[in-house]
Amino acid sequence: MSATEVGVPDKDPSSPPAAVPTDGPVGTASPPDGRRRRATRLLVAATTAWTVFLVLTVLLTGRWWPWYIVQNTPPLALVAVPLLLLLLVPLARPVRLPLSAVLVVLLLAGAHLAGYGPGWGTATANHPGTPVKVFVWSTRYWQMSDDKDAFYAFLRRQDSDVYLLQEYLYWQGDEPVRIDDSARLRAEFPGYRLSVEGELITLTRLPVVTAHHAPVSGGGDDWYWKGSKFQRTDIRVGGRTVSFYNVHLPVPFHLGNPLKFSTYRALRDRGHWWTGELRKLRADLAGNPHPAVVSGDFNSSWMKLSSLGAGTRLHSPDGSWLPPRSWPVSGFAYPRLWRLDWLFTNHDLAVAGDRFGGGAEFSDHVAQEIRVVVPDRAPSAPSKSTS
Template sequence: MPEAVAAATAAWAVLVLLDLLLNGRWWLWLVVSLAPPPAFVVVPAALAGAALAAGGAWRDAVLWTCAACLVAGYRRCGIDLTALVRRRRPVTSAPELTVCVWNTEHWYQGGEAGPFYAALRALDADVLMLQEYHHNNFDGTWSAIDDLGRLREAFPGHHVIAANGQVTVSRLPARHVPTSAERVLRVDVEAPSGTVSLLNVHVPVQLRQISPFRAEFYREVRARARHRDREYTALAADVAALGHPALVAGDFNTSPAMGDARRIRALGDDAARWAALAYPRSWHARGPRLWRIDWALVRNGLEVHDYRFDDAAGISDHRVQRLVAGVGTRHRPNERST
């Protein structure tokens, strides 16, 4: 028994080391990075407990190895223990903008329009940033749709902007600003304190649900890894060029266990840290709430008053990100930039 625990610990340590070296750097590791983020703390904790129970000559070595694995993997587990003792960040602004960000799961495909639009109206936000404004072809591709007439009928007096597979609906004056990223919709809205840029993001998923015993599976993973890299590179350039307070939010198809989470955190301040959430979970909305693949980042003086995940009314497998924001007084320009 002690030898089995030691062998399992050694195997886990090798996996963690390879993850540190390859995650986000080698396309094939995308498959491995789909592992549940909590495993990075659950597995070494379980192995340490097993070592204490089994004893033996390897016990101390196993315990030290488990401790090292915990430290190395903690950043990827998605759990922020400091949130349990950390207060919410102070804000200098008034709450002036309520935004709901939601992956609609193929825009009521297979369902009915009435309940779907009723759910959208019930969100009651100043801005809706909606992903997957398209239909699924069930072969790894999607087809564009045109539902703008029904959208404008459901939201009279609102600004409705659709592009790149996303839709943004705003009560506030809004204009579309092109981006270099293919799956990003930027809309600048006129909030009470000035212009706020909203980047509605949908990063492509890592793989298709086909057999890993087929060569096509690996060709698809590699192609999607390249697509994701292009999207993250273009998104970083788009964000770096922003001159206004900004919100970058949507479905990134990236859990904290994936190396691409580093690229997400570089886009701005995580709204979950503003709200002191210990374990943000946006997926799965229809079953156990497992971990997070939807993110919201603020930058250039946009402050978070409230951030939480709301129910998806059984429509989507993603929960709704609800955020209340305002522009900090130190970041309000005397003249609006372009």
């Protein structure tokens, strides 16, 4: 029986092939399936959220107390997050080109803020003037749980002209304990002048012009909770007076039960404490006619966004594309992800060397060794023209 006999027409070999149904106009590709559409939406939403986070970090860091918790995000995240999103961009085919452009901008901005890439190091070799070796270190409650002899041997080996040391105290439970190790210090560092301000200690073998002290009224623990969180010592270097600021700003955030109002009150108080001490430091620098070296533990990863004003310059170690990291999340066994220890100078001071290293066996902070050069003469003021 033939096909014609059963009602099936013969196919004309010259006729065009039957059209394949499409979901859209002829000649256009099929739209992404549901999974691809969801991936695109998620990537766009994640990029938008990260953009908002980066902008808020620039605007709110050091200025709004609720943001102190958020700003403890490791600076590494400013590179890792946009890089991860870039790797996932091929999943968002309809918008992959504009999305890639946005993420590249976010990656470059984040890398700059976090200190990746060249351009942060400011050391100047062979600068004329008097060199001063400065050793800066947050000691983790002095030698409270360390081998005392090894601790002092480590400090002596630094052979520095100026020591700026923090956490000159012990800690029991939730209470600071004041200590007096001045006899041992004078024995270990003969010829050095010792100055103590709360839990801050400055040692120097250079002549001290003025050791500034801010008196604290009240007893008990007020020396710690109400005392100044920076110590200023004016020191004679060559023929000039240079102010050395030893800084240990308070921890600006508080972790507690999020269901309790007291947690947010403590977070607010901590944030105001940090901001208030930074404001006092700025004011002192603004009223100080001498060139200044400002260094120590600022308890913030974002001092690039919290200027000290008064013409200060932020310095970072040279020779690496990676940002310096001086503090781990907890204890000694964790990787260091944050830089909490910073260096600023102003006026005509130069930095001939700046590096992190040493002290890990005694403290959770890495020590900082700085070489400052003080020009022999202060720059002359520009003469006023007369008409």
